[in-house]
Amino acid sequence: MTTMNARPSSVQATALPARAGLGLKPAHFGEILATLPDLGFFEVHAENYMVPGGPFHHALTRIREHYPLSLHGVGLSIGGTGPLDDAHLERLAALLRRYEPQSFSEHLAWASHGGVFLYDLLPLPYTGETLRRVCEHVDAVQEHLGRRMLLENPATYVEFAASSWAEGDFIAEVVRRTGCGLLLDVNNLHVSCVNHGRDALACLDALPLDAVGEIHLAGFAMQQDAAGAPLLIDSHGAPVAQAVWALYDAALERVGAQPTLIERDNDIPPFAVLLAEAKLAERRLSALRTALPPELAA
Amino acid sequence: MNTQADFAAALLDPAHPCPAGLVAWNGSDPASRFAVYRNNVVVSLVDALADTFPVTLATVGDAFFRAMAREFVFAHPPRSPLLSFHGRGFADFVAAFAPAACVPWLADLARLEMLRVEAYHAADAEPLPAAAIAALLADPGRLPGLRLRCHPSAAILRSSWAVHSLWEAHQDDRDPSAVDPCRPEAVLIVRSGFEVATVGLPHAGAAFIAALKRGEHLAAAAQAGQSVDGGFDLALAFATLLHRQMIVAIDSGPGGQDNELHT
Structure with missing residues (x-):
């Protein structure tokens, strides 16, 4: 593990660097602050820091002094049929003021209904009606927070008979109408393509790739559906799979070096293991940063 | 029928049928796919309670605790997006949970553990x-x-x-x-x-x-x-x-x- 001094320029930058980052886990606070590992950025789930005080804020404040930060929301329910929760939006705004993260992202999903919070990222049909509502919500979020947000493509296990849009077209239209960016979750793309019998490269090309502002990589678990077909579960509980690294390579060919997060939320290994996995992404990113542009390399 | 209302109701009620309107590309029964969501929701909420109440869990054992926590999740689904505090109503639920009546101190143990979480984030x-x-x-x-x-x-x-x-x-x-x-x-x-x-x-x-x-x-x-x-x-x-x-x-x-x- 290498260590380095704080780099104030990247800490103050307005965008995440096109480097590898890791999700910040409380179990790793001490080790990170003691060793200041060479990483492009950290990402936190916004909701975990919506607490009054204590060790979480203490650690994040110190880590933020050394690293760029991505704030990733999981509870805003942008795909919900009900109105956005103004109190939750205000809590997000307060966190953004406090930590000045380089990026804010949320999901194309719903997480609450009728005042009940389900703590999962739930799927929505892709129709003209849901498109209009998602765009209204993204507009409202961007207006309230005074910044552009990134919207993450989902991992899903079911499709809706009512859907009239393909997922990639739906997301491209949201990006076109709202001006939001795309958080390209390559694991979600792989999981959804396997689960719904889609071609991953075709689905990748259908997404609005010129709007990508960050990439997520993660591991999945494997189950089977009622017909015995593979059903991949977006578990964030395993290393990034080979198929996902291959799809990441294909994505990088298309979008160039992008800030890339290794997500791990379950069965969290020692920090050094996550750092080694981040290096696998970093190696690809640094090769891209130093390579000649394709038109000159030919 | 509101798709999300139906979906949400089915997530938190195991007796509720799989919501209408779901399909799978290979024509397989969508109920087994929907079950992934139901499992994710319930397991993540029960896991969060297990994290908050480790001594309560150790007192009654993993199987009893998880069964009790599931009942709590169905009876009191979270009303806040802040998962850390979902356990606030748990001690009162435990106090009234008849199968736990033979461990009359269990609810106060849960109260103690919730106060520790509150203190940590205060x-x-x-x-x-x-x-x-x-x-x-x-x-x-x-x-x-x-x-x-x-x-x-x-x-x-x-x-x-x-x-x-x-x-x-x-x-x-x-x-x-x-x-x-x-x-x-x-x-x-x-x-x-x-x-x-x-x-x-x-x-x-x-x-x-x-x-x-x-x-x-x-x-x-x-x-x-x-x-x-x-x-x-x-x-x-x-x-x-x-x-x-x-x-x-x-x-x-x-x-x-x-x-x-x-x-």
């Missing part, structure tokens, strides 16, 4: 330096009217059961069955620095700190301590306040807010 406040406290206490004439403001994380639990001893036995890997559970105990939970301390207190001392937390002035708080059988030791109670760095402000005015002393 607002920050700088303790008053010992010298500032000593200066105020040096004037005995003013003492009775002082109001000592406690750290926001401080909480008192007074139980009819030996919940502190039981909790501590689990921390030290001692046999909890060696603890006589039928002894009333009082516990102070407070964050000092970044650690949450769980401290057994005499009942009189607990009544004193509880009165301070209610905003009583020192004379009234001491009276609350003395009203508890078993004798109140003011010096010992003060030693606890100082050792745990619990005093964050002293209000000396009649309204409690005037002439505040801060660091």
Whole structure:
């Protein structure tokens, strides 16, 4: 593990660097602050820091002094049929003021209904009606927070008979109408393509790739559906799979070096293991940063 | 039919059929795919409760705890996007959960564990330096009217059961069955620095700190301590306040807010 001094320029930058980052886990606070590992950025789930005080804020404040930060929301329910929760939006705004993260992202999903919070990222049909509502919500979020947000493509296990849009077209239209960016979750793309019998490269090309502002990589678990077909579960509980690294390579060919997060939320290994996995992404990113542009390399 | 209402209802009710309108690319039964969502929702909420209540879990075992937590999740689904605090209603649920009635101290154990989570995330406040406290206490004439403001994380639990001893036995890997559970105990939970301390207190001392937390002035708080059988030791109670760095402000005015002393 290498260590380095704080780099104030990247800490103050307005965008995440096109480097590898890791999700910040409380179990790793001490080790990170003691060793200041060479990483492009950290990402936190916004909701975990919506607490009054204590060790979480203490650690994040110190880590933020050394690293760029991505704030990733999981509870805003942008795909919900009900109105956005103004109190939750205000809590997000307060966190953004406090930590000045380089990026804010949320999901194309719903997480609450009728005042009940389900703590999962739930799927929505892709129709003209849901498109209009998602765009209204993204507009409202961007207006309230005074910044552009990134919207993450989902991992899903079911499709809706009512859907009239393909997922990639739906997301491209949201990006076109709202001006939001795309958080390209390559694991979600792989999981959804396997689960719904889609071609991953075709689905990748259908997404609005010129709007990508960050990439997520993660591991999945494997189950089977009622017909015995593979059903991949977006578990964030395993290393990034080979198929996902291959799809990441294909994505990088298309979008160039992008800030890339290794997500791990379950069965969290020692920090050094996550750092080694981040290096696998970093190696690809640094090769891209130093390579000649394709038109000159030919 | 509102698709999301139907979907949400089915997630939190195992008897509810798979929502209508779901399809799979290969024509397979969507119910087994929907089951992934139901499982994710319930398991993540039960896991979060298991994280918050490890001693409650150890007391009744994993299978019993998870079955009880599932019932809680279905009866009281979270009303807040902040998962850390979903356990707030759990102790009351445990108290009324008939299959747990043979462990009558279980609810108070859960209360203790929830107070630890609350203390961990409570607002920050700088303790008053010992010298500032000593200066105020040096004037005995003013003492009775002082109001000592406690750290926001401080909480008192007074139980009819030996919940502190039981909790501590689990921390030290001692046999909890060696603890006589039928002894009333009082516990102070407070964050000092970044650690949450769980401290057994005499009942009189607990009544004193509880009165301070209610905003009583020192004379009234001491009276609350003395009203508890078993004798109140003011010096010992003060030693606890100082050792745990619990005093964050002293209000000396009649309204409690005037002439505040801060660091």
